[in-house]
Amino acid sequence: MVGERQRLAAELHDTLTQGFTSIVMQLEAAHASLRANRPKVSRDIDAALATARDSLAEIRRLVWALRPEALERESLVEALRSLVWRLDGPVRTRTVVTGEARPLPTEVETTVLRAAQEGLANVRRHAAACEVTVTLSYMDDLVALDIRDDGDGFDPDGVATGPHGGLGLVAMRERALALGGAMDVESAPGEGTSVALRLPVHRPVGGPEPAGVGALAR
Known part of the structure; x- marks a missing residue:
């Protein structure tokens, strides 16, 4: 645990500190240019926003790599x-568990709970x-997480620029792919949202995907 904290501290220093320092400098430049050069202000603010988005993505990556305290x-x-009870x-x-619950590899449990x-x-x-x-489903070679709501829904094609947690969904999908799994989001305005995560429990390096993972990714 100490080694993990030291690694995280080093990554925070090397990435996020630099990123937020850059944001401050860009906003200071925008402030200085405000009176004399409005087009340059716009460019400086655009650069600051881009850096802020990159830094937020980096924060999410680091958080996803850490084992949640709850799993300790x-x-x-x-x-x-x-987690679900706190939303009630x-x-x-409603929480549904199917199959025989059993301990899973640390990175799989971490990804399921983060998702x-x-x-x-x-x-x-x-x-x-x-x-x-x-719904959490335990299968022979897979674990699946499904989250379904009856809310407003949204257009998944516009999620990268919309208000529906675009960076978070991207991080979820990237983490699933890194573990040989897949994540799918189905939604439409007025029709609720369904998020489906599938992760292999065991997958030899270079081995075939468990049944069902590849189909979801396509």
């Missing part, structure tokens, strides 16, 4: 139920949903 004291099923109130929630955190955060912030169902 609870099983994945218990941690997921606790204005939104009716659930991101998906439920999007439901809370954007969906205006009345009901959400979270």
